[in-house]
Amino acid sequence: MRILIVEDEPGIYNFLKQGLEEESYAVDIAEEGKKGLQLALSGEYDLLLLDWMVPGMSGIEICRQFRKEFKDTPVIFLTAKDTVDETIFGLQAGANDYIKKPFHFEELLERIKVQLRPKSGEHSIFKLGNITLNTTTHQVLKAEEVISLTQKEFALLEYLMRNKGIVCRRSRIIESVWDIHFEYNTGVIDVYINALRKKLKLGEDENYIQTVRGVGYVAKEI
Amino acid sequence: MRILIVEDEPGIYNFLKQGLEEESYAVDIAEEGKKGLQLALSGEYDLLLLDWMVPGMSGIEICRQFRKEFKDTPVIFLTAKDTVDETIFGLQAGANDYIKKPFHFEELLERIKVQLRPKSGEHSIFKLGNITLNTTTHQVLKAEEVISLTQKEFALLEYLMRNKGIVCRRSRIIESVWDIHFEYNTGVIDVYINALRKKLKLGEDENYIQTVRGVGYVAKEI
DNA sequence: TTTGCTCGATGAGAATTTTAATCGTAGAAG
DNA sequence: CTTCTACGATTAAAATTCTCATCGAGCAAA
Numbered sequence: 001m002r003i004l005i006v007e008d009e010p011g012i013y014n015f016l017k018q019g020l021e022e023e024s025y026a027v028d029i030a031e032e033g034k035k036g037l038q039l040a041l042s043g044e045y046d047l048l049l050l051d052w053m054v055p056g057m058s059g060i061e062i063c064r065q066f067r068k069e070f071k072d073t074p075v076i077f078l079t080a081k082d083t084v085d086e087t088i089f090g091l092q093a094g095a096n097d098y099i100k101k102p103f104h105f106e107e108l109l110e111r112i113k114v115q116l117r118p119k120s121g122e123h124s125i126f127k128l129g130n131i132t133l134n135t136t137t138h139q140v141l142k143a144e145e146v147i148s149l150t151q152k153e154f155a156l157l158e159y160l161m162r163n164k165g166i167v168c169r170r171s172r173i174i175e176s177v178w179d180i181h182f183e184y185n186t187g188v189i190d191v192y193i194n195a196l197r198k199k200l201k202l203g204e205d206e207n208y209i210q211t212v213r214g215v216g217y218v219a220k221e222i
Numbered sequence: 223m224r225i226l227i228v229e230d231e232p233g234i235y236n237f238l239k240q241g242l243e244e245e246s247y248a249v250d251i252a253e254e255g256k257k258g259l260q261l262a263l264s265g266e267y268d269l270l271l272l273d274w275m276v277p278g279m280s281g282i283e284i285c286r287q288f289r290k291e292f293k294d295t296p297v298i299f300l301t302a303k304d305t306v307d308e309t310i311f312g313l314q315a316g317a318n319d320y321i322k323k324p325f326h327f328e329e330l331l332e333r334i335k336v337q338l339r340p341k342s343g344e345h346s347i348f349k350l351g352n353i354t355l356n357t358t359t360h361q362v363l364k365a366e367e368v369i370s371l372t373q374k375e376f377a378l379l380e381y382l383m384r385n386k387g388i389v390c391r392r393s394r395i396i397e398s399v400w401d402i403h404f405e406y407n408t409g410v411i412d413v414y415i416n417a418l419r420k421k422l423k424l425g426e427d428e429n430y431i432q433t434v435r436g437v438g439y440v441a442k443e444i
Numbered sequence: 445t446t447t448g449c450t451c452g453a454t455g456a457g458a459a460t461t462t463t464a465a466t467c468g469t470a471g472a473a474g
Numbered sequence: 475c476t477t478c479t480a481c482g483a484t485t486a487a488a489a490t491t492c493t494c495a496t497c498g499a500g501c502a503a504a
Contacts, residue, residue, distance in 0.1 A: 152460080152462095181336070190483065374492095409492085410491080
């Protein structure tokens with residue numbers, strides 16, 4: 001597995017390079033933005049680690065450009081900033097995950113493994129209209145805005161978005177999201193659908209989560 | 223797959239026999255208790271459906287005797303009673319599940335399938351000292367007493383009991399029971415261990431859930 | 445043995461999740 | 475077209491789950 005690190009501080013990239021090579025990844029470094037993008041676009045890498053701020057071109061811009069060509073290669077941001085405003089753009093630019101400096105190497109390794117594991121098919125980012133849902137970071141955006149959801153709300157939305165366009169029966173939802181296998185006689189789903197619609201502010205014009213009377217719900221782009 | 227039904231009411235057993243045969247199970251009937259046990263002990267069956275009350279010998283007694291010989295063959299009770307007192311004995315006798323009359327055939331079928339599915343290895347009943355935990359019915363007994371646990375309490379206890387004798391690290395517990403994969407910096411486990419010890423009334427003498435300092439917890443029979 | 449430090453126990457409060465009851469509306473029946 | 479019924483929407487309250495702060499015990503170092 002080949003990893004490209006775009007990062008200008010030798011202290012950090014040497015530390016990373018050594019650690020990752022011990023884990024038997026092949027690691028290349030780019031200290032400058034344009035060079036980084038150029039290398040990334042060569043298509044030889046299985047994963048990108050981008051620093052937020054690099055000379056020449058921002059990590060975000062590299063990510064955006066890279067995404068145009070490579071839809072499935074995971075991108076992880078290394079960032080000192082954890083303000084909401086900043087991470088939004090990272091996610092919008094198509095990043096799969098981000099990690100705040102300073103971080104434990106172990107944790108970064110874990111996240112790299114998570115991203116490389118599925119490789120075949122499994123996606124971590126789902127879109128529905130102007131809603132973006134990222135399963136690794138557990139974040140949801142509507143347009144520019146971060147929507148804060150609880151565990152169950154997130155799980156339900158994820159289920160619906162994974163099955164975009166397909167009508168989801170209540171019984172299946174209960175099985176997948178709530179792990180209940182007999183007895184579908186509960187109203188929880190309705191309550192959570194309600195909460196989602198409210199938090200996502202889905203009005204008449206943006207009715208992304210539609211009710212299918214007698215059956216269940218569908219996520220649809222109208 | 224062969225199923226033995228021990229039940230004296232023709233109305234019920236004919237209905238069951240027909241339905242199950244349509245699902246391509248081989249079905250035998252015993253209308254009387256002793257005969258039922260004798261057939262069961264022949265070892266030709268993959269699953270037993272026992273009525274609570276049959277002439278000659280109670281379903282419970284059949285179950286108990288049967289369990290001595292066959293540890294892994296699933297037993298499901300058909301019962302009109304749903305009082306706590308009664309079902310306790312069923313579970314103590316080693317039943318894997320029970321269903322209350324009147325029941326929908328679909329539901330019984332579901333439960334039969336659940337019991338037959340794992341077949342290889344997977345158990346649904348776990349013991350730890352005088353504690354019995356049944357994963358299909360989601361019930362826990364301590365001696366004669368039913369212990370009412372919440373979902374999470376149950377899930378944690380199940381995890382510990384599945385790993386009886388093995389020290390469970392916090393990180394593994396968090397992954398399995400809570401499905402959290404990074405960040406182990408939460409105290410939830412402790413809180414739930416505390417709740418379990420309280421509800422199960424584990425004193426000094428019955429310290430079935432032991433703390434392993436710096437690592438996690440073990441379920442042990444002292 | 446004593447001291448200090450870390451980790452687990454415990455309890456209380458906040459947040460989430462679930463249940464339950466009521467209201468409104470779509471679709472069926474008349 | 476009107477009425478009835480059943481299902482979903484919605485709200486409030488109960489139960490569970492989680493977080494946080496404090497306390498106490500175990501272990502190591504002096």
